[in-house]
Amino acid sequence: MKLGRGFADEIIKQKDLFHRADREKLQGARNWQDGLLDFAFYDKTLFGVSARVLLLRIAIFLVLLIYIGRLFWLQVIEGRRLLVLAEENRVFVRYMSPKRGAIISSDGEVLAGNKPGYRVSLLFPVVLPDKMEEEISYLSVLLGMSEAEVSSVFDQAASTPFSTVTVKNNISHTQQISLASRLSDLPGIIIEGSLIREYSGGEKNSSFLGFTGKLSLEEFRDMQYYRYRADDLVGKDGLEKQYEEVLRGESDEKLLEVDALGNEVRVLKETEGEKGKDLVVSVRSDWQREVHHFLQEGIEQYSATGGVVILQEVQTGRILSIVSLPSYDNQLFAGGISERDFQALLGSTEQPLFNRSIAGVYPPGSVVKPAVAAAALKEGIINETTKLSDFPQIIKIGGWEFPDWTIAWNRGAHGIIDVKEALAYSCDTFFYKIGGGFDGSCDGFANGCYSRGLGVEKIASVFRLVGFGQATGIDLPGEGEGLVPDQEWKMRVRGEPWFLGNTYHLSIGQGDLLATPVQIVNYVSAIANGGRLMRPVLGLQIKGARGEVQSLISPEVIKEAIIQPDILSTLGEGMRLAVSHGIISPLREAGVEVAAKTGTAEFGTKNANGEYETHAWVTGFFPFDDPKISFVVLLESGGKSNNAAQVARDLIDWIVGRGQI
Secondary structure, three states: OHHHHHHHHHHHHHHHHHHHHHHHHHHHHHHHHHHHHHHHHHOOOEOOEOHHHHHHHHHHHHHHHHHHHHHHHHHHHOHHHHHHHHHHOOEEEEEOOOOOOOEEOOOOOEEEEEEEEEEEEEEHHHOOHHHHHHHHHHHHHHHOOOHHHHHHHHHHHHHOOOEEEEEEEOOOHHHHHHHHOOHHHOOOEEEEEEEEEEEOOHHHOHHHHOOEEEOOHHHHHOHHHOOOOOOOEEEOOHHHHHOHHHHOOEOOEEEEEEOOOOOEEEEEEEEOOEOOOEEEEOOOHHHHHHHHHHHHHHHHHOOOOEEEEEEEEOOOOEEEEEEEEOOOOHHHHOOOOOHHHHHHHHHOOOOOOOOHHHHOOEOOHHHHHHHHHHHHHHOOOOOOOOOEEOOOOEEEEOOEEEEOHHHHOOOOOOOEEOHHHHHHHOOHHHHHHHHHOOOOOOOOOOOOOOOOOOOHHHHHHHHHHOOOOOOOOOOOOOOOOOEOOOHHHHHHHHOOOOOHHHHHHHHOOOOOOEEOHHHHHHHHHHHHOOOOEEOOEOEEEEEOOOOOEEEEOOOOEEEOOOOOHHHHHHHHHHHHHHHHOOOOHHHOOOOOOOEEEEEEEEEOOOOOOOOOEEEEEEEEEEOOOOOOEEEEEEEEOOOOHHHHHHHHHHHHHHHHHOOOO
């Protein structure tokens, strides 16, 4: 009982202690509150309120105002945009490779098509900043790209967020397996199916097919590409570039919800794209293979630095075959060429990316003599029966000498010849006289004197009439214009007047005159077809997705009747004689009668023996009595003209042997 009372007293004592402590805390709180209220309300020294209280009130008001303003900005002004951004943080657009239209030869071979493959793509906002350097380094090693190349893709992705950007297309099976095993450590990196451009023929066709590649930054900013994404492929050269609007397809699009690693959660929306249209071209694939073969043989046999062959349909201007060597394998570009490999192509001394057939400008040499003869006949300088002597074989003007080619070859003089024979034997002296005139002490034609010539302006005029000095308009990008020099040009560029010797050089296709192989074959086609200068063209038909012909690419006449029919007949006969009795002996035994003109065009500077290097040219048409095909063969730095004629002979025999004319 005593124990119970003592225990109860102890409890009462402890409660009193707790209550005393609570009363002290409560009194302290009241004192603090009273002090705060005194500070806030009872220290009236300025306008009834103390300075400290006034400042506190202002501060509280400003803070509240800032919070209210910020809330209004986020909820009202920026509400819609922020809602979209919040959604996009988990939504991406995945673009599948568009199905580009095919390029098909006239004999039905697919020259450029599509094949399935895989690519590595990047979903940029998923990539964590602290992971970027690690990912760039790993992808660089695995994909065989430089870190700068991979880094540029990340920069591109940052400028186009919430859609996929290709890191590398056409990855190998080994790369695919290696990458798949590490995807969990590579946020934002995905492997997806793609379409790869597939080219047949390699370097046989690359000069006219061209290739595709990703848009450059400059192209992306160009208004003509306003409908393209930064990741899109676009034609970069050749027909791929020329017919980009025809070949380009529209991508399939998937609006996806993805997780933090970029893995697909669900498809929100799917839009089917559209396949590009097919382009059928006039080029024959079997001819391309043989032309490439014979040209390559000729380059090797005659130690040429390069070469060109073009075969053209004389009545329409359609290109049947076109090869420029050295060339490159455009399949290198199909999966995205590395910067190292691209620089190797650019830096090659062989210039494989340079399309000599349309962009190479060369002194044409004697292949232009039919045009000079046409001008002289039209202007009445000579007629069909006029005969001139090639005496003297070396015309001297001051300290300058202008010899006939027979001097260098230690051959005898041609004697007294007419214009057909001058074409057949390519007599330089004859063309000096009808081009620039000759003022030697002589009397009439009998001993070779001839005082009146066309002069530079009339020669330049006929060269422009047949298409020199201007683009032909062939449906390939990057065509050169060449150069037709005249008095105004020489004074403007060289700062000196035109001399008679310049006219002599111009009359035989030398000096500053420059032409492209496609200009040469096109002008010869005009001689063969009755005087119509056509626009060279490769495009033939455009087909829709189901293979139906949607449109035809029609032949186009640039100029009508550039040379009169009787003059054309004279030129054609002179070119036929050049083969049957003249200097173009390799074509004499061809399987069909050929009309042709050769040219050995000097260029560069003289060597130790006082000789220039020469380009070897031949151009012409066949069959002579019913012209169907014109041709030009150029062996760059290929020696004498008959070297080119031998290549032409092999080609013509193959075509005739196949019964394809």
